[in-house]
Amino acid sequence: MKTIKNRKITKAIFVVLTLFVSAPSAFAYPPDNAAILYYKAFMLYQADDEMNDMLLRFAKGKIELNEKIREFVNKNRQIVNVVHDASEIKHCDWGLDYSQGTEVLLPPLHKLRQLLGLVLADARIPAQRDDYKTALIRCISVYKMAQHLNERPVILYIVGIAFNAVTNDCIIQILSDMPPDIEMLTWLKSQLAHINEQRFSIKPTLSWKRQAGIISMSPERISDVVHSGIDDGPFKEKVLKRILAADEQFFNRNREYWNRYMDAVEAAFDLPYPQGYAKLKKLDEELTEEFSKNPDSTLTASLFTTWQRIYNLSTRWNTQSNALKSAIEIYIIKAKTGKLPDALPGGLPGDLFSGKAFKYEKNADGFILRCQGKDLEKDEIYKYEFKVKQ
Amino acid sequence: MDKEKNEKHLDELISRAINTERPQFDAGKWKQKYPDEYQALISRASEKAPTHQPNIWRITLRNPIIRIAAAAVIIVAIGLIVLYQEPSEQVDTTTFSKVTKSPAELITAMSLERAFRHGGIEAVENQCREAFKPTGPVTGILSIEQILEDFNGNGNSTERTRL
Numbered sequence: 001m002k003t004i005k006n007r008k009i010t011k012a013i014f015v016v017l018t019l020f021v022s023a024p025s026a027f028a029y030p031p032d033n034a035a036i037l038y039y040k041a042f043m044l045y046q047a048d049d050e051m052n053d054m055l056l057r058f059a060k061g062k063i064e065l066n067e068k069i070r071e072f073v074n075k076n077r078q079i080v081n082v083v084h085d086a087s088e089i090k091h092c093d094w095g096l097d098y099s100q101g102t103e104v105l106l107p108p109l110h111k112l113r114q115l116l117g118l119v120l121a122d123a124r125i126p127a128q129r130d131d132y133k134t135a136l137i138r139c140i141s142v143y144k145m146a147q148h149l150n151e152r153p154v155i156l157y158i159v160g161i162a163f164n165a166v167t168n169d170c171i172i173q174i175l176s177d178m179p180p181d182i183e184m185l186t187w188l189k190s191q192l193a194h195i196n197e198q199r200f201s202i203k204p205t206l207s208w209k210r211q212a213g214i215i216s217m218s219p220e221r222i223s224d225v226v227h228s229g230i231d232d233g234p235f236k237e238k239v240l241k242r243i244l245a246a247d248e249q250f251f252n253r254n255r256e257y258w259n260r261y262m263d264a265v266e267a268a269f270d271l272p273y274p275q276g277y278a279k280l281k282k283l284d285e286e287l288t289e290e291f292s293k294n295p296d297s298t299l300t301a302s303l304f305t306t307w308q309r310i311y312n313l314s315t316r317w318n319t320q321s322n323a324l325k326s327a328i329e330i331y332i333i334k335a336k337t338g339k340l341p342d343a344l345p346g347g348l349p350g351d352l353f354s355g356k357a358f359k360y361e362k363n364a365d366g367f368i369l370r371c372q373g374k375d376l377e378k379d380e381i382y383k384y385e386f387k388v389k390q
Numbered sequence: 391m392d393k394e395k396n397e398k399h400l401d402e403l404i405s406r407a408i409n410t411e412r413p414q415f416d417a418g419k420w421k422q423k424y425p426d427e428y429q430a431l432i433s434r435a436s437e438k439a440p441t442h443q444p445n446i447w448r449i450t451l452r453n454p455i456i457r458i459a460a461a462a463v464i465i466v467a468i469g470l471i472v473l474y475q476e477p478s479e480q481v482d483t484t485t486f487s488k489v490t491k492s493p494a495e496l497i498t499a500m501s502l503e504r505a506f507r508h509g510g511i512e513a514v515e516n517q518c519r520e521a522f523k524p525t526g527p528v529t530g531i532l533s534i535e536q537i538l539e540d541f542n543g544n545g546n547s548t549e550r551t552r553l
Contacts, residue, residue, distance in 0.1 A: 102500040110518040153499040162511060229500035306507050
């Protein structure tokens, strides 16, 4: 009798404990998926083009803070908080159905850009009242948001790059307004190093594109791909004609061609800039030439991505990030010694266009880090200006 | 005789101008009462109908059976148009494609890559904006009370049954 009673008590304790343990995870805020909060922010946030433009220009330091911006950001405080909460969540699943190949539906990207303007404007406002730590913490949140965009589709990678690049601009502005402070700069350096550990990379995108291409190169899906991905015209007509006459062998040979092409693209991304750029350019030209004479290249040409352009964007953003990291080291020296170094310290990350260190120049306002290699697409040599507050 | 002929002509002019088949009033009296309007009417009618020719349609439509048959044909034609009209396709306002696409088709990875090829990230944003733009008429939305009324079956239910 006593044993039965004990068993009942044990069962009751077990049930209570199970409920106790599971309850917090069921009702906890924030949720364990950042995308839920981003989608919530997308639904709540409304801003017209003029305001979006103003917020981004302020974030990049192109215009001064005005009452309209301050009022607008305050009015949207709850949305800013939702986005910050989202950025702190490690896991982000946008709910994308990758089984659809290249026809996967993406989230509303225009809303992401609008939110970027809002959160970066919100980041710069504390810097105006000398609260630089809060400003920088908010910028770090945007880097984390960009990491959440480092999903597989090419377009999400590009949007993520845009997020990182604009945030770099915002931090450059904050550093220019901020008196050199060793503690703050060291903290920022460690934060950036931590962000870099979860490296924002093209690798998942290249791997996704290869897989998505294979999925889409099937008789059931290929017409949707041609419909959504190719403009009307002779090229599309030729592709459709070949698809209409296709048999299983056609698809098999096209998939093999695609895999070889993607091998070459992935290898090009690992090359130094001038060689990588030249290789991708050559691959584009070869594909155009092959299409006219080799039916096996038909579907590869249909799934064409502007890899050369993406490679360029990626190199440009990574070079800007390296300039920022180098600048922080220079600011730290200034904070320690009270003056700017006469030469660039060794061991700093360099200009990826040339593979060499930045050219360092002091000027009346601060210093300039200049690239030694040219952006071959834009035919331009970039320079990054950093002001130093005395 | 001339006067009579003029007045008869005036009846026709008025008929043509105000689009009635058979004038029911005395044109002579009307002419005396409204001299300015008379002049204006003369000039209007002379512009529109410089020559008077018998109207074959008018003559044909005088027959009541033909009128009923014509009306029936028109009604049937309108009915068929309404019945078999396909939903009109949305016009694609993206600058780079004239192909009609649904909002879902506009936000596929492939479709957005195409937008990027044409106009960079700006074109991607515009295409997303287009896809998420509300379209079509907003239908009447039921209030919570109406929903509960339907749920309970009628509007005369007691508080207890509502709960």
